[in-house]
Amino acid sequence: MYCIVLYFIDNLSAINDIQQKCNSQACIKNILDFSDFICIQEHWLFKLNKKILVTCLAKTSWTCKSVDENNPIPPTQRPRGYGGVAILWKQSMDHLVEQIEDGSERIICIKLKVKPKPILLICAYMPCNGSKQANTHFKECLDQLHEIITKYSDTCTPVLCGDWNCDLMKSSKKPARSIWMEEFINSKKLAFKPTPLTFIHPNGNESSTIDYIFVHSNLADKVNNTIRLDMLPNNTSDHYPLLTEIEIEMDSGKEKDKNFTSNKIKWDNIDLLQYQEWITHESSKACFQWGPFM
Numbered sequence: 042m043y044c045i046v047l048y049f050i051d052n053l054s055a056i057n058d059i060q061q062k063c064n065s066q067a068c069i070k071n072i073l074d075f076s077d078f079i080c081i082q083e084h085w086l087f088k089l090n091k092k093i094l095v096t097c098l099a100k101t102s103w104t105c106k107s108v109d110e111n112n113p114i115p116p117t118q119r120p121r122g123y124g125g126v127a128i129l130w131k132q133s134m135d136h137l138v139e140q141i142e143d144g145s146e147r148i149i150c151i152k153l154k155v156k157p158k159p160i161l162l163i164c165a166y167m168p169c170n171g172s173k174q175a176n177t178h179f180k181e182c183l184d185q186l187h188e189i190i191t192k193y194s195d196t197c198t199p200v201l202c203g204d205w206n207c208d209l210m211k212s213s214k215k216p217a218r219s220i221w222m223e224e225f226i227n228s229k230k231l232a233f234k235p236t237p238l239t240f241i242h243p244n245g246n247e248s249s250t251i252d253y254i255f256v257h258s259n260l261a262d263k264v265n266n267t268i269r270l271d272m273l274p275n276n277t278s279d280h281y282p283l284l285t286e287i288e289i290e291m292d293s294g295k296e297k298d299k300n301f302t303s304n305k306i307k308w309d310n311i312d313l314l315q316y317q318e319w320i321t322h323e324s325s326k327a328c329f330q331w332g333p334f335m
Contacts, residue, residue: 068276069129070098076284079129080164080202083278085122088113100132110146126164137291143189147182150189152197156290158259161197163189167206170218179206179218183225190229199229200287201255204280208249210235231255234267234285241279254285263288 072079084094088107095103105127114120126149130138139152147167153160165186168178190199207222215223226232233253242248256264267285276282 066096066098068282072270072282072284073098073101073129073131077131077134078162080162081127081129082125082164082166082204083123084125084127086125087119087122089116091125091127094127095129098129101129102132102135102138103127103129104140104149104151106144106146106149108146124166126166128162128164143192144185145182148185148189152193153289159197160260160287160289161190161193161199163199163201163203165201165203165205167203169206176217180221183221187225187229198257198259199231199255200257200260201231201253202283203255204252206251208251209233209253210250226255230258232258232261234264236267236269236283237271237281239269239281239283241281252280252283254283256285256287260287 069079069081081094084091084105084107086093086105086107088109091105091107094105095101106125108124124146126147128149128151130151137154139154141150141152141161143150144163144165147165149164151162153162163186165182167182168175172178186201193199205222207216207218209219209222209226211219233255236250236252238248238250239252240249254267265286265288267283270276270282270284
C-alpha cells in the first residue's frame with residue numbers, strides 16, 4: 042500500500058522568515074510519518090539552494106525542479122522565490138523509484154516499479170491567471186502532460202498530483218482552461234474524488250477547489266480514499282494538503298520488499314475527525330532547526 046500525499050509549501054525560500062521555514066519542514070516531516078510519497082508545488086526555491094528542502098529530513102529521497110532549472114539565476118539577481126515542483130519519498134522506497142527527466146520546470150515525474158503495471162507519478166504546477174499569456178502557458182503545460190502520458194502509455198499507468206489553478210467543481214460559466222482541463226482528463230481516462238475547497242483566499246475564506254489528484258481509470262478501484270487535511274498546525278501554505286491511498290502490489294521475492302511496512306489506513310473503521318486530531322497532535326510535537334543554506 043502506498044499513501045500518496047499532495048502537499049503545498051508557500052514561501053519556503055523567504056530567508057528572513059525562519060519560523061515559517063521550520064513550520065513547513067515540520068509539516069513535511071509529519072506527513073512522511075504516515076505516507077510514502079509527497080508531491081510539492083510552489084516550494085519557492087531556486088536551483089542553487091533547493092537542497093534546503095530536505096536538509097533536516099532523515100532517510101528521505103527527493104527530486105526537485107526550480108523555476109531557473111535550465112538557466113540558474115545568480116544570487117545577486119534573484120527575485121523573491123516563486124514556483125517550483127518536487128517529489129519526496131522514504132529512502133526505503135528507493136528500489137521502486139526511477140527518476141524521469143521529461144517535462145518543463147513546472148512538471149516533475151518519477152516511475153514507480155510496482156505490479157501489475159508501473160505507475161507514472163506526475164507532479165504539476167499549472168500557470169496562474171492574470172497575465173496576458175496565462176492561458177497560452179496553461180495550454181502549453183497541458184500539451185506537455187499529454188505528450189508525457191502518451192509516451193509512457195504502453196508501460197505505465199498515470200497518477201497526477203497538482204495545483205491546477207483551475208476549479209473543476211464549478212458548473213456554470215466555465216472559463217477556457219476549465220474546458221481544456223476537462224477535455225484532457227477525459228481523453229486520458231483520468232478521474233478524481235471530489236474534496237472540499239482547497240484554496241484559502243488572502244481574506245481568510247476558503248474560495249475554490251484547484252488542487253486535485255487524478256488517477257487513471259485502471260486504478261479507480263484501487264483508490265481507497267482522498268481527504269483534505271485541514272487541521273495541520275504547521276501548514277503555512279494557503280492550500281490544504283490532500284491525501285490519497287492507492288493499493289499497489291509489490292514483488293515479494295525481493296528482500297527489500299519483504300522489509301516494507303504498510304501504511305494502509307482502514308478507512309471503513311476510522312473516525313476522520315479523530316484521525317485529523319491525531320495528525321495535529323503528532324505535528325505539534327515536531328521541532329526542527331534548519332541547517333546551512335546550500
